[in-house]
Amino acid sequence: MLSTGHARGACPAAGYQAFDRQRSSSSLIDSVASHPNPPRMLLAHHSALLDDLREPTALDPWRVLVSGCLAGWPCGVDGSDYGLGVMLGELLALPTLRASPFCPEQHALGAPRTMPDIHGGDGFDVIAGRAKVFDEHGVDLTASMLEGARAMLAFAQEAGAELAILTDMSAACGSQVISDGCRLVEARRWQKGVGVATALLLDAGIPVVSQRDFRALALLRARIDPGYAPPKDARDHQDHPWTLEHLPGPHPRADGPTRKPSPKTMEAIVPAPVDSPRR
Numbered sequence: 377m378l379s380t381g382h383a384r385g386a387c388p389a390a391g392y393q394a395f396d397r398q399r400s401s402s403s404l405i406d407s408v409a410s411h412p413n414p415p416r417m418l419l420a421h422h423s424a425l426l427d428d429l430r431e432p433t434a435l436d437p438w439r440v441l442v443s444g445c446l447a448g449w450p451c452g453v454d455g456s457d458y459g460l461g462v463m464l465g466e467l468l469a470l471p472t473l474r475a476s477p478f479c480p481e482q483h484a485l486g487a488p489r490t491m492p493d494i495h496g497g498d499g500f501d502v503i504a505g506r507a508k509v510f511d512e513h514g515v516d517l518t519a520s521m522l523e524g525a526r527a528m529l530a531f532a533q534e535a536g537a538e539l540a541i542l543t544d545m546s547a548a549c550g551s552q553v554i555s556d557g558c559r560l561v562e563a564r565r566w567q568k569g570v571g572v573a574t575a576l577l578l579d580a581g582i583p584v585v586s587q588r589d590f591r592a593l594a595l596l597r598a599r600i601d602p603g604y605a606p607p608k609d610a611r612d613h614q615d616h617p618w619t620l621e622h623l624p625g626p627h628p629r630a631d632g633p634t635r636k637p638s639p640k641t642m643e644a645i646v647p648a649p650v651d652s653p654r655r
């Protein structure tokens with residue numbers, strides 16, 4: 377179910393203010409930037425993370441941070457939800473899941489806005505000062521993107537988020553694939569990596585899955601929806617033919633837990649599609 381704690385499209389600043397009183401705005405950034413080995417808790421790459429999620433109930437549902445646009449907020453750069461609002465409807469409507477939407481870019485930059493993209497790395501590199509975020513006009517949006525990321529993490533912590541389902545390809549919410557430089561050019565480039573907000577969430581120990589990780593999302597749903605049969609052909613973004621063709625090689629932020637999933641999770645894991653090429 378969708379949390380009713382905040383009006384649709386609103387920027388829930390209360391959580392951010394509470395967080396800001398506890399920790400200075402720069403201390404978290406410093407901790408991520410200097411972290412020798414930040415955790416990379418990408419659910420699509422580590423099925424064992426599913427075992428770490430507790431059994432939810434209707435009274436004590438999973439608390440899930442969701443990109444605002446996936447919840448139907450008109451918070452995209454063009455002031456729409458990109459048509460994503462209906463994508464996860466069935467999953468987010470389950471009574472044992474409470475979705476809390478937030479949009480880091482809307483929080484910091486408003487909507488509509490210009491298009492932010494990371495130049496010179498991914499979200500972890502932005503936090504470490506090795507990369508920057510510019511819009512299509514060359515305006516430096518790095519500080520605003522960091523502000524939005526901090527606000528999203530503060531909101532997630534205030535909501536007790538145990539998991540995040542975020543929109544891929546975004547310079548803030550991306551987790552599998554993001555643009556490599558400005559996307560509004562003829563010869564657009566992509567890279568495997570995470571957005572700025574995703575980097576902070578991962579470092580804070582909140583696992584992330586994208587709306588394009590259909591296999592991981594099916595496994596999640598199977599955990600809390602007994603009548604649901606995961607589709608056999610579901611695949612995560614890294615196994616999609618487009619990704620395999622355009623971005624071969626491992627995800628640079630996908631190292632992390634190496635233990636195997638429990639037998640129960642193994643049993644539920646959807647077999648990889650037989651026609652899926654292997655790296």
Ligand code: SF4
Nearest residue numbers: 444445479543546549
């Ligand atoms: S992907 Fe993230 S930053 Fe972009 S519109 Fe959706 S919630 Fe906002």
